[in-house]
Each structure stands twice: as C-alpha cells, then as structure tokens.
Amino acid sequence: MAKGIMIVAEQREGALRKISLELASTARKLADAGGDEVSAILLGSGVESLAAELGKYGVDKVFVGEDAALEPYVTEAHAEVTAKIIKENDPAAVLFGASVQGKDLSARVAAKLATGLATDCTDVKIDGGKLTCTRPMYAGKCFGEVEISASPQMASLRPNVFPAVENAKAGAVTKVDVKVEAQKSKVLEVQKDTSGKVDLTEANAIVSGGRGLKGPEGFAILEELAAVLGGTVGASRAAVDAGWREQKDQVGQTGKVVSPNLYVACGISGAIQHLAGMSSSKYIVAINKDEEAPIFAKADYGVVDDLFKVVPALTGACKKLIG
Ligand SMILES: Cc1cc2nc3c(=O)[nH]c(=O)nc-3n(C[C@H](O)[C@H](O)[C@H](O)COP(=O)(O)OP(=O)(O)OC[C@H]3O[C@@H](n4cnc5c(N)ncnc54)[C@H](O)[C@@H]3O)c2cc1C
Structure with missing residues (x-):
C-alpha cells in the first residue's frame, strides 16, 4: 500500500x-x-x-x-x-x-x-x-x-x-542507481541574471510600480525603498508593456506569482490579472491617489496620496527605523 x-x-x-x-x-x-x-x-x-x-x-x-x-x-x-x-x-x-x-x-x-x-x-x-x-x-x-x-x-x-x-x-x-537514457534534448548554455537582484519569487519584500510611475525614471524611488527593505522591485504589466521595466519584473497572471512578506503596490490600480500574482503576499500596502482603486480592497494598509510624495517619505521613515 x-x-x-x-x-x-x-x-x-x-x-x-x-x-x-x-x-x-x-x-x-x-x-x-x-x-x-x-x-x-x-x-x-x-x-x-x-x-x-x-x-x-x-x-x-x-x-x-x-x-x-x-x-x-x-x-x-x-x-x-x-x-x-x-x-x-x-x-x-x-x-x-x-x-x-x-x-x-x-x-x-x-x-x-x-x-x-x-x-x-x-x-x-x-x-x-x-x-x-x-x-x-x-x-x-x-x-x-x-x-x-x-x-x-x-x-x-x-x-x-x-x-x-x-x-x-x-x-x-x-x-x-541512475541510468539516464539517451535524451532528445540537452542544455547548451544557461544565461544567468547578472543584475544581482533577488529573484521576485524568493524576495521577502517587493516594491512594485505601475503606470502611476509615469516613466522608467520614476522607478528610482522604488529602488531606494526596496534597498532599505532588503527587497526587490516588481512591476505591473502596464509598466512592462510601456518598456519601463523588463518582462522578468512583471507580477501577475502572465508574469510571476509572488508571495513575499511585504508587497508595496505603488501607482497600480489592482486589476484582477495583477492581483492573481500577488494576493497571497502576507502584508499588502497600496499607495494610490485614487481612493476607489480596486487595489485597496486587497490591501492591509493603504495610503491615498501622490506616490512621488509618499514613497520618499516612507523610505526616510524606514531608514530611521531599520537603521
Ligand atoms: C490576458 C491578460 C493578462 C494580463 N496579465 C497581467 C499581469 O500579469 N500583470 C499585470 O499587472 N497586468 C496584467 N494584465 C493587465 C491588467 O488588466 C491591467 O491593465 C494592468 O495591471 C494595469 O496596470 P497598472 O495598474 O499599472 O495601470 P493602471 O490600471 O492604469 O493604474 C495606474 C494607477 O496609478 C494610479 N496613479 C497614477 N498616478 C499616481 C500618483 N502620482 N500617485 C499614486 N497613484 C497614482 C492611478 O490612480 C491608477 O490606479 C493582463 C491583462 C490581460 C487581458
């Protein structure tokens, strides 16, 4: 049996x-x-x-x-x-x-x-x-x-x-006793990610950005917050499709499914396809200037304000707390 x-x-x-x-x-x-x-x-x-x-x-x-x-x-x-x-x-x-x-x-x-x-x-x-x-x-x-x-x-x-x-x-x-039969395929080369970034699926903290970041340069403030939290940066599909971030950063139904301890969604509306990739995160924080954004229904903590004001303030506060 x-x-x-x-x-x-x-x-x-x-x-x-x-x-x-x-x-x-x-x-x-x-x-x-x-x-x-x-x-x-x-x-x-x-x-x-x-x-x-x-x-x-x-x-x-x-x-x-x-x-x-x-x-x-x-x-x-x-x-x-x-x-x-x-x-x-x-x-x-x-x-x-x-x-x-x-x-x-x-x-x-x-x-x-x-x-x-x-x-x-x-x-x-x-x-x-x-x-x-x-x-x-x-x-x-x-x-x-x-x-x-x-x-x-x-x-x-x-x-x-x-x-x-x-x-x-x-x-x-x-x-x-392993006897591997002749295989029809073999790996010729493994191309490693040399960015030094923690893999999204293994990260403890993820700071993700969406269309609300307005452009690739907007992500700099998310990188700073992620560094203080010891985490990494993710993105919505809108940000990836716009060419602001690489596809490997995409969280969601057609991106990666992540479950960090902390997920900070910045300028992300919370479309169902995005939620599919991050809703099992332990704590979800949403920063969005639209109080009706669906992301707030999933968030444990929410800030209704301009992310360009909130994120640097949050980074400063975390720096003080974490040291
Ligand atoms: C088959 C299929 C698969 C998909 N797969 C995925 C997927 O894997 N991942 C994914 O993310 N999406 C996926 N999508 C797309 C999804 O439906 C949404 O279009 C996408 O998630 C929207 O991205 P966003 O929230 O960044 O943009 P938007 O929906 O445009 O939201 C931008 C948000 O930013 C806020 N904002 C703007 N400026 C500021 C500011 N200054 N401060 C604070 N907030 C601000 C706005 O209020 C808004 O809520 C998929 C769609 C389809 C059809």
Missing part, C-alpha cells in the same frame, strides 16, 4: 533552493499527523552533501541520484529519474514546488505516472491518507479544494507560502 510523503527537492549549483526547505517542513507536518515517513528526491551532480540540510528540515530519507546528465536541470532527464524513484517507492503523496522548475517537472511526472496534480497550492491537509489541496482559481477570484483520486496524490506548493521550520531528523541517504 502506498505510504509516506515524498518531496522533490530543488537545488541550483550545489545549493538547495528555499522551496526545498518549505516542502520538507510541510511534508513533515503532514506526515507527523499520520505517523508517516518523509522522503526526498534530490538530483544533480555532486549533491549528496545537501541531504543533511534536508534532514534538518524534517526529511527521514533522501534518495540521491547523481549523474552528469542531471546537471544543470533538464526536463526530460529529471522527469525520467523522478518518475522512476516515485514508482519504486510508492509514496502516498508527492509534493513539488510551484516554482519555474517545479511547474515544469511536476506536470511531466504526473503524465508519466498517469496521476493527478493539484498545482500552485496555498494550503494542504491530510486526513486518513487523503490529501486535500487548496488552490486559487479564476486568477485568484476564489479558492477551490482539490482531491486526487489516482495514486500517488501529487501537488505543487506555491513558494513563500509555507514556512520552513527546522525539525532535525536523521536525513539518511539512499544512493539511487
């Missing part, structure tokens, strides 16, 4: 991604409710030493698969090995990150295993071995509860929503 909860960990260049720790902690919490075991799949080349860190976050057993064909991440090879490990170990549930890599991998693995996948979940519960997943629907207008009737039950979890909690376990390592 299928048993235990398995996570599919992510690493890049020999470092675990934050989502891996969030998955480990969530799986631990679910497993503890049913006295189950948590296992993890960790693939790459020279990654065995990362297993101990997964153990610190509650993983009992780590299946490590190492092969040059698994580094850097490539869909085909990772999907093949991940599906094989899942099949051989028959877990009741498998959790992926709803990160760029996790979204890519989970869909293909679900197809290979002919099972269901609840994507981009913001909550998961387990009761009597049955996984119930909560996920936003209709661009975040409502939430649906999903159960998977096939086995294993698979879900991808939205980054930054589930806390990473240390909960030391043995983290025993099982080396998996």
Whole structure:
C-alpha cells in the first residue's frame, strides 16, 4: 500500500533552493499527523552533501541520484529519474514546488505516472491518507479544494507560502542507481541574471510600480525603498508593456506569482490579472491617489496620496527605523 510523503527537492549549483526547505517542513507536518515517513528526491551532480540540510528540515530519507546528465536541470532527464524513484517507492503523496522548475517537472511526472496534480497550492491537509489541496482559481477570484483520486496524490506548493521550520531528523541517504537514457534534448548554455537582484519569487519584500510611475525614471524611488527593505522591485504589466521595466519584473497572471512578506503596490490600480500574482503576499500596502482603486480592497494598509510624495517619505521613515 502506498505510504509516506515524498518531496522533490530543488537545488541550483550545489545549493538547495528555499522551496526545498518549505516542502520538507510541510511534508513533515503532514506526515507527523499520520505517523508517516518523509522522503526526498534530490538530483544533480555532486549533491549528496545537501541531504543533511534536508534532514534538518524534517526529511527521514533522501534518495540521491547523481549523474552528469542531471546537471544543470533538464526536463526530460529529471522527469525520467523522478518518475522512476516515485514508482519504486510508492509514496502516498508527492509534493513539488510551484516554482519555474517545479511547474515544469511536476506536470511531466504526473503524465508519466498517469496521476493527478493539484498545482500552485496555498494550503494542504491530510486526513486518513487523503490529501486535500487548496488552490486559487479564476486568477485568484476564489479558492477551490482539490482531491486526487489516482495514486500517488501529487501537488505543487506555491513558494513563500509555507514556512520552513527546522525539525532535525536523521536525513539518511539512499544512493539511487541512475541510468539516464539517451535524451532528445540537452542544455547548451544557461544565461544567468547578472543584475544581482533577488529573484521576485524568493524576495521577502517587493516594491512594485505601475503606470502611476509615469516613466522608467520614476522607478528610482522604488529602488531606494526596496534597498532599505532588503527587497526587490516588481512591476505591473502596464509598466512592462510601456518598456519601463523588463518582462522578468512583471507580477501577475502572465508574469510571476509572488508571495513575499511585504508587497508595496505603488501607482497600480489592482486589476484582477495583477492581483492573481500577488494576493497571497502576507502584508499588502497600496499607495494610490485614487481612493476607489480596486487595489485597496486587497490591501492591509493603504495610503491615498501622490506616490512621488509618499514613497520618499516612507523610505526616510524606514531608514530611521531599520537603521
Ligand atoms: C490576458 C491578460 C493578462 C494580463 N496579465 C497581467 C499581469 O500579469 N500583470 C499585470 O499587472 N497586468 C496584467 N494584465 C493587465 C491588467 O488588466 C491591467 O491593465 C494592468 O495591471 C494595469 O496596470 P497598472 O495598474 O499599472 O495601470 P493602471 O490600471 O492604469 O493604474 C495606474 C494607477 O496609478 C494610479 N496613479 C497614477 N498616478 C499616481 C500618483 N502620482 N500617485 C499614486 N497613484 C497614482 C492611478 O490612480 C491608477 O490606479 C493582463 C491583462 C490581460 C487581458
């Protein structure tokens, strides 16, 4: 009988991604409710030493698969090995990150295993071995509860929503014999973002700007606030379409889905497509001169005023507070 909860960990260049720790902690919490075991799949080349860190976050057993064909991440090879490990170990549930890599991998693995996948979940519960997943629907207008009737039950979890909690376990390592079949595709080159900016999906604080910024130069005051908060700058599609910011900065339905602790929306009206990308942020602050702007319905704190006045004042106040 299928048993235990398995996570599919992510690493890049020999470092675990934050989502891996969030998955480990969530799986631990679910497993503890049913006295189950948590296992993890960790693939790459020279990654065995990362297993101990997964153990610190509650993983009992780590299946490590190492092969040059698994580094850097490539869909085909990772999907093949991940599906094989899942099949051989028959877990009741498998959790992926709803990160760029996790979204890519989970869909293909679900197809290979002919099972269901609840994507981009913001909550998961387990009761009597049955996984119930909560996920936003209709661009975040409502939430649906999903159960998977096939086995294993698979879900991808939205980054930054589930806390990473240390909960030391043995983290025993099982080396998996990996034989990656000849692949139809290979990664020729990885072009790194050299801007030094924190990735939007992993940022703790995001200061986002929209059409209200009036032009690319308007974003300078957002950069200053983001620097003081230790965060990064995002943008609405209107700002991206106008060429004021790069596409990778776009938050929303056709941009990135983010869940920082703090999201400051400046000169953004709050269209449903924008809300789809940021409404699971822990605290939302809106600065808009139109008190009727829909963003205020989602905001925890709102300032109705000219952002060119409010943002520099906020930066000054934060500087004083944070030091
Ligand atoms: C299929 C589809 C997908 C989409 N995907 C996305 C997406 O991923 N992300 C996204 O953001 N949008 C997306 N959109 C576009 C979306 O519908 C909105 O058009 C867009 O979000 C509006 O951007 P905005 O809020 O910056 O601009 P506007 O709606 O024009 O709002 C500008 C706001 O700035 C305020 N303002 C102006 N000057 C000041 C000032 N000096 N001080 C304070 N406030 C000021 C105004 O009051 C106004 O509320 C999508 C649309 C479609 C159809």
